[in-house]
Amino acid sequence: MEPEYAFTAEELARIAEIRRRYPTARAALMPVLWMAQEKFGWLSREVIELVAQTLSLNPAEVYGVATFYTMYHTQACGRYVLDLCTCLSCQVLGAEDLLRHLEERLGVRDGQTTPDGLFTVRHTECLGACGSGPVLMINNRRYVHRLSQERLDQLIEELRQGRMPEFASIPLPERPWEQEASSDS
């Protein structure tokens, strides 16, 4: 059956609620795009048009915003989008090797999706968790810290079985300079 591109009544009510929070329809665009991506997986042409129509915006404008941010997918992507940080700290800790490992393991190149539609591999800029690198983000939300090749292999297996890794709180290392300062006084 053809997928239906429409928002349900509840979703429309939520959009109306979002819309009320902003002075212009344009300003409400990002949360609504987010909602649409959660629902449809990625922002296809039909979804862009649906969002534009729902907010009375122009499709070109919606597309411009969607392509500006890497966390919106304007291309079909796998069920799990793995964004591996290759920015400075993670790189120093071996992220480039991990990326190659991931590519070999899944048989795809950076930016591609596995034929079974399960995984998309991408490199990304700093995820803001440099202290626990190398870091990877799944589907724009769940972080996996302190990666190694073994941890990656294990992660892939878990995801294949449909198990999302648990949220892990990584405590910041102690701050020696603060300690020194307090012990001085």
Add this chain to the structure above:
Amino acid sequence: MPKVYIDDDVFEFEGRPKILEFCLQHGIELPYFCYHPALSIPANCRQCLVEVGQLVLNRETGQPELDAEGKVVVRFFPKLMPSCATEITDGMVVRTHRSSALVRRAQRENLEFILLNHPLDCPICDQAGECPLQELTYKFGPDSSRFEFVKVHKPKRIPLGPRVVLDAERCINCTRCVRFTEEISRSRQLTIIQRGDKNYPFTAPGMSFDDPYSMNTIDICPVGALTSADFRFRARAWEMASTPSICTGCARGCSIYIWTRHNRVERFTPRHNPLVNDYWMCDEGRLSYRRLNENRLDGPHVREFEGLRAASWEESLRRAAHLLRSAPPEQIAVLASASLSLEDLYVIRRLAFEVLGTPHLDFLRHEDPSFEDAFLRLRDRTPNRTGCELVGISPGPDGLPVQQWPQALRDGRLRLVLVFGDDPLGTGAWPVPEAGEWIVASSHWTETASRAQVLLALCTHAEATGCFVNQQGVLQRVRPAKASKGMDRTLVPEMGKSRLDHHATPFDRWWGHEHYFDCRPGWELAQGLMRELGSPVDYTGPEAVFAELAQAIPALRGLSYAAIGLQGVRLDLHPQPVA
């Protein structure tokens, strides 16, 4: 009055002008890309940066403070300011590249940045020769780039729509095209997609940039990123000559340039005219230039047995006069065309009423409601209907209006039709009549032309001089943009000359004779017939005809070619009687 100090000059100003606009108006050149006088100001290209400061005034005296050396003290903004977006205030001090090394450096280094990922493919780029990026780089840019790494590559040769092709690598993201679709044509079909060094203008996925005004983005694109699907790779800017003219596609009569090469018309581009079309024209009008090259009638013809054969001007005019003499005046009808100039219409009217003595004079209305829109396009597809009304192209006493002519031809009330520049049989205006004879003056091979006993070759508006009055009552004049056969382009002072005309050796100039047609303007043909019919008239040229028109028609009183100029004049079409 408030004052502004720009480099070493003092200017008085009124209102709240922006620095860039003010400088350009006062002949001070500043480089810019994203600014366009008809669009909003995003200040994104940073090419127009200047130093801006304010005189320090003494609080007590209100006089400028002086430093130890007796010079005025200026408090400058900590950073350079974009002149396009900065309003002038009283006592402002502006330093451009003429007086500031800092500004010169900013201009140079900004260009280096803009060119960082630019492909530098000017030798194969359509924009070369009329490219602000190329010109400003010569004037203000660095002599070379220090960037030795692989450039960012982007899509090339992408049809954005049916008429506009994108080369994203050449784009400098000034957003002029996006702003055009948002603010002028309002189709909102374009946006900038992606981010950082990957961005370029594009449509929403699956959508086509088919805006009926899309090709204006090609003109305002300051680089070669947007090019014309039609004109791509056809001619270099310096090989062509451009002549100010108008578009005859509808009753708006947009001001344009006609570009020719080897005497062939290659393109139309809009010409700024605040009275008519501002900076714009519609795509359909722009592409109507093709008509000036195709299917053209070359030289006069006469009917012999069943066919038409080429004849000399003398023979064909004599044959036409003979036919006209042998029919009783009330059986002759004269059809003028609302695509002819005032000058043509005026002499044709004299021919009909004064020499032939027929009352049947009229013109056809060509209306197309589907063509009209809320911007420039008008349903009246003829450029000079107002002119026809002004000159008086309408039936005299007892004259039949044109709608009744087909019937009158059938029942024998009319026998001979003299057609100037229209095609009543081919445009579906009339059913093809079985009876009647035709003398036709036409610029193209048409259905009507093929029925003629005598066929006279008429100039198009690109080969003639004459005036047109648009629906808003703006009178504009056209000049010959291409030569007809036997005419030496270089001797016609008003004809546009190419850079090759001016600077190249004779061997590098235009060649070929295919695009010269043996044709004459309507007023000259009408005058030729009048002479053959024994009424010698002798206008020395269109200007002499216009001088007479200016006497005869109140709305034109006092006008001359010099007064009309390049922009034209708005006529008072309904003068109020003096109370």
